Amino acid sequence: MNTVYIVTMVLLGAAFLMTTARLVRGPSSFDRIMSLDVMAVLLVSGIAVHSAFYGEPAYAPLLLVVAMLGFVGSVSAARLAGSRGERT
Amino acid sequence: MNRNARRAASRVLMGVWLLGIWLLLWGRIDALTVAGGAVVVAGAYAASRLPAVPLVRRIRPLRVAAVIAEFAWDLLVSSVVIGWHALYRPRQVRSGIIDVDMRSRSELILLGVTTSISLRPGTILIDLDPDRTVLRIHAMPVRSRAEADSRRAGVATTEERLMRAFVTWEDAPPEEDDR
Amino acid sequence: MSVGDVITAVLLPVGAAFSALGALGALRFPDLHSRLHAATKPQTIGLLLILGGVAPQAGTVSAAAPLLLVGFFQLLTAPVTAQTVAGAAYRAGVVDHATLTVDESRREGEDGPWFANRSGEHRPE
Numbered sequence: 001m002n003t004v005y006i007v008t009m010v011l012l013g014a015a016f017l018m019t020t021a022r023l024v025r026g027p028s029s030f031d032r033i034m035s036l037d038v039m040a041v042l043l044v045s046g047i048a049v050h051s052a053f054y055g056e057p058a059y060a061p062l063l064l065v066v067a068m069l070g071f072v073g074s075v076s077a078a079r080l081a082g083s084r085g086e087r088t
Numbered sequence: 089m090n091r092n093a094r095r096a097a098s099r100v101l102m103g104v105w106l107l108g109i110w111l112l113l114w115g116r117i118d119a120l121t122v123a124g125g126a127v128v129v130a131g132a133y134a135a136s137r138l139p140a141v142p143l144v145r146r147i148r149p150l151r152v153a154a155v156i157a158e159f160a161w162d163l164l165v166s167s168v169v170i171g172w173h174a175l176y177r178p179r180q181v182r183s184g185i186i187d188v189d190m191r192s193r194s195e196l197i198l199l200g201v202t203t204s205i206s207l208r209p210g211t212i213l214i215d216l217d218p219d220r221t222v223l224r225i226h227a228m229p230v231r232s233r234a235e236a237d238s239r240r241a242g243v244a245t246t247e248e249r250l251m252r253a254f255v256t257w258e259d260a261p262p263e264e265d266d267r
Numbered sequence: 268m269s270v271g272d273v274i275t276a277v278l279l280p281v282g283a284a285f286s287a288l289g290a291l292g293a294l295r296f297p298d299l300h301s302r303l304h305a306a307t308k309p310q311t312i313g314l315l316l317i318l319g320g321v322a323p324q325a326g327t328v329s330a331a332a333p334l335l336l337v338g339f340f341q342l343l344t345a346p347v348t349a350q351t352v353a354g355a356a357y358r359a360g361v362v363d364h365a366t367l368t369v370d371e372s373r374r375e376g377e378d379g380p381w382f383a384n385r386s387g388e389h390r391p392e
Contacts, residue, residue, distance in 0.1 A: 004276045008317075011283035015290035022294050022302070030299055030356040034306050037348055038293060041310045044337065045286060045317045049279060052324040060333035064113075067337055071344040075351045082355025112336045116329045167285060167309045174292030174305055183301055184369035185362075206346030206353075209308035212300065213350040214357040215372075224372060226300045226353060236369040 005053050012049070016042050029081045033074050040070025103129050151253035158249065159204060166209040173229060184230030185214070188223045188243045194256035201247050211239065271323030282316030285309045298363035299356055307349040314341050 016039065023035035044063050051059040110125035111117055173181050190198065198220060205211045205225055215224035227239045292305025318338045325331035356362070364370065 001272065001276065004279055008279040008283040011280065011287045015283070015287040018287075018290040018294045019306075022290075022306075028299060028356065028361050030352055030359075030361060031302065034293065034299075034303055034352055037352075038290065038306045038310055041314055041341070042286060042290075044341075045282070045314050048314075048317055048321045048334070048337070049283075052275065052279075052321040055324075055326075060330070060337075061113075063337045064333065064340065067340055067344070071340075071348060074348050078348075078352040078355045082359050109336065112332045163308075163312060167288075167312050170292055170305055171285065171288035171309060174288050174295055178292065178295035179297050181296060181301055182366055182368045183298070184367055185372050186369060187371045202350065203346045206350040207308065207311065207342065209304055212303060212353040214300070214353045226304075226357070228301050228304050230368055233369055236371075 001053070005049070008049050009046070012042055012046050016046075030078065033077045033081065036077075037070055037074035040066055040073070044070075099133075103133070106132065145257050146255040148253055148255075151249070155249050155253045159208070163208050170209040170228075181229050182231050183226060183228035184236045184239070186225050186227055186230075186236050186240055188225060188240050190221050190223060190247065191244070192247060192251055192256070194254075196254060196256055197247065197250050200250045200254070201243065204246050204250075205243060211243070274323050275320045278316045278320030282313045282320060284313075285316065286313030289313065298366045299361055300353055300363075301366065303349060303353050303356075307345055311341055311345045314338070 019035050019038045019042065023032055023039070026032055044067050047059050047063055047066070106129045107122070107125045110128060111121060114121045114125075190201070192198065192201075202213045202216075202223065205213050205223070210229070211225050211227045213223055214226050216222070217224075223243070225239075225243065227236070230236050230239060286309065289305050289307075289309030292309070293302045296302045296305055315338050318334045322331045322334050325334065
């Protein structure tokens with residue numbers, strides 16, 4: 001089971017790094033918003049996996065909060081970037 | 089069933105649904121959480137004046153199950169397609185902006201189709217015309233006009249499946265409408 | 268190893284692999300909208316598979332219930348995020364025409380997005 005944990009976490013970590021690269025590289029603000037949204041989802045996945053192996057049931061509400069924050073944040077940021085008529 | 093009865097029925101359904109989410113959130117079912125949830129749902133209704141959900145005329149459960157199953161399968165297949173393109177020559181991937189005409193006049197079907205488009209890999213809704221009859225989607229990969237047409241046909245199929253699963257008041261034949 | 272452990276051992280790496288492939292696509296695809304396809308959708312499937320893999324480890328049904336809620340919430344919000352970002356970018360003109368083989372928004376008598384000049388304005392009833 002330990003191997004499963006390591007493999008999963010390495011894959012998620014790689015995904016997080018690649019998303020960070022996209023966040024840094026941009027080029028448009030929409031790319032950055034997208035990256036942040038993906039990071040929130042990856043964070044939820046990571047916490048869920050961790051809680052499965054280390055048995056922390058209190059993490060469940062945390063998952064919901066992170067997911068909710070990611071969603072509200074990206075949608076409002078996208079609306080803001082769109083309304084400013086961003087062209088990059 | 090007249091309009092008021094339908095509205096009340098949809099309120100009750102929505103309330104039960106919200107209560108269900110509340111119970112999931114707590115992760116347990118006992119007298120206290122149910123009672124507390126009922127209070128919260130009633131309070132939320134009073135505070136937000138949630139609109140009555142337009143009730144569908146008829147739901148065909150088997151067809152709904154078929155819609156969900158086919159959707160899950162599409163989701164998996166197209167994820168693999170996008171994943172493959174991410175590995176193999178991602179720079180050469182080409183896409184298309186496609187307009188799709190909607191047949192249904194129902195907001196519910198519209199919501200179902202747009203959700204399904206934006207949730208499955210390979211298509212995203214990017215625009216909607218003022219009359220809400222044409223969806224503009226971005227699809228990937230699209231290498232030719234023939235592929236664009238097959239994508240358009242795919243959306244039409246999704247709409248058709250949804251219309252068969254949920255018979256709505258807007259799309260029902262007028263003579264059956266007792267409003 | 269119980270049945271639940273087998274489910275976990277299969278679903279977790281597969282879900283994480285979907286997430287990683289999506290992130291790879293988000294890094295490598297040439298234009299914003301293609302990156303959006305790769306970023307948002309495989310993430311959703313990855314998360315759903317991971318939640319499915321975590322659930323057998325939760326022990327009790329009531330401990331697994333919030334996971335169901337998280338998955339449901341993701342299914343509900345992912346399309347909204349995707350089409351908000353994609354639509355806002357399209358209307359702002361962030362579209363790479365070099366990567367399009369078909370563009371039906373460029374027909375005669377029509378010009379650009381429908382929403383371009385009436386953002387935030389509601390359709391008259």
